[in-house]
Amino acid sequence: MSLEISGLHVDVETEDGPKEILKGVDLTINPGEVHAIMGPNGSGKSTLAYSLAGHPKYHITSGTVTLDGTPLNELTVDERARAGLFLAMQYPVEVPGVSTANFLRTAKTALDGEAPKVRTWVKEVNAAMQELGLDDSFTSRSLNEGFSGGEKKRAEIVQLQLLQPKYAILDETDSGLDIDALRVVADGVNRYTAQGDRGVLLITHYTRILNYIKPDFVHVYVDGRVVTEGGPELAQKLEETGYDSYIAAARANA
Template sequence: MSTLEIRDLHVSVETKEGAKQILRGVDLTVRSGETHAIMGPNGSGKSTLAYSLAGHPKYTVTGGTVTLDGEDVLALSVDERARAGLFLAMQYPVEVPGVSVSNFLRTAKTAIDGEAPPLRTWVKDVRSAMDNLRMDPAFAERSVNEGFSGGEKKRHEILQMELLKPKFAILDETDSGLDVDALRIVSEGVNRVKQNPDVGVLLITHYTRILRYITPDFVHVFVDGKVAEEGGPELADRLENEGYDRFLTSTTV
């Protein structure tokens, strides 16, 4: 069993007006086999948490700790964090012209594992994962995310997650921009990964619709850069009915 532990995390970002504090003391522990949903209004710091964990240079950690099985994550480079077992599915995946999906996936797998996967089994694994995600085999020869629809980009993120097999998958608003069919396919992919008890999932979302397909063990409400409330799946149902008004009102009093 692995543990991702976030303690009193403070993060700022540079703006035209100077440094702006976004995260204001986040405490969160995710263990293998657990699914945690991070919910909250726009601008509450959800994506900042995701990118800070992954090591995006735009975000500066000004306080607190992040450890993975006791190892200091914040002392690691981006690629070292990936090899340690962190995976980020981005809300807005970037295009990589000239690099095919197949080459990208195999290069990433080699970098994570420290050795190239056996070609015969790798091709079989990729084909199986693509079939599960209803992806045309020709997709593998397209340039990464170039000309992809929103649904194709998100399915490609889940394809990476299935093949790279991280310890902790951080999914940053994977449901945004998806129609009902694509949402269901992406959710099925996440649920396949969740079947592995060695994987923990941190699911960041603004809406509850993806939680109809992916049942979280814990729900955390983010407001003003910190966790305002925690609970089980029933908390997501309450948010569906009531929204975030009661949290926003309490922070402005």
């Protein structure tokens, strides 16, 4: 049982036609593991996230992605979510006219096949909001509309806690957060992973979030592929040396 990515090549639609962004990604995330993907801007990290989630502008041209043995290539976006995949977006979308409370309840119902019990569900929502530093008024506001950048990121982790996917992809969830918000968000992710059977793919530029969310594996991602990997010590090396040597090596091998 795992989220397994094998030989993944992905094109993205551009004004000039399809452009290959992912150039053979291999990565396996087992339940209970936290994998951090680190790399420079423009290396294709968000493309990987969107491709796994099923964004229509990203086309898998070869390779496979399976979630607990189920091929994701053949599933629609909502089917991937029901299979247990979750994406916390780098830039959460504002949805005017849809309250946060209605969105959460609708999503939970769609995933479980039945509506949650009102009394217990309201308590769970309020508890999750409180743990992420959002007061109850956010439930009646339109999803992400008028939220600050940090509030949007906290709301994404509220969804993570309430929907309880098998595998979570966190696409630069740390971007735009001050140190207090970073700790709150990291605590929310750690509560999710503490259950022991959840897998996380954490995409980030910086090591600071890894001071609070300890990865089991760190992968360096350059030019659409994983170029090296290791344990948490690799993140510390990147903090000291940066990505230049990996970029140079990737260009030399291109």
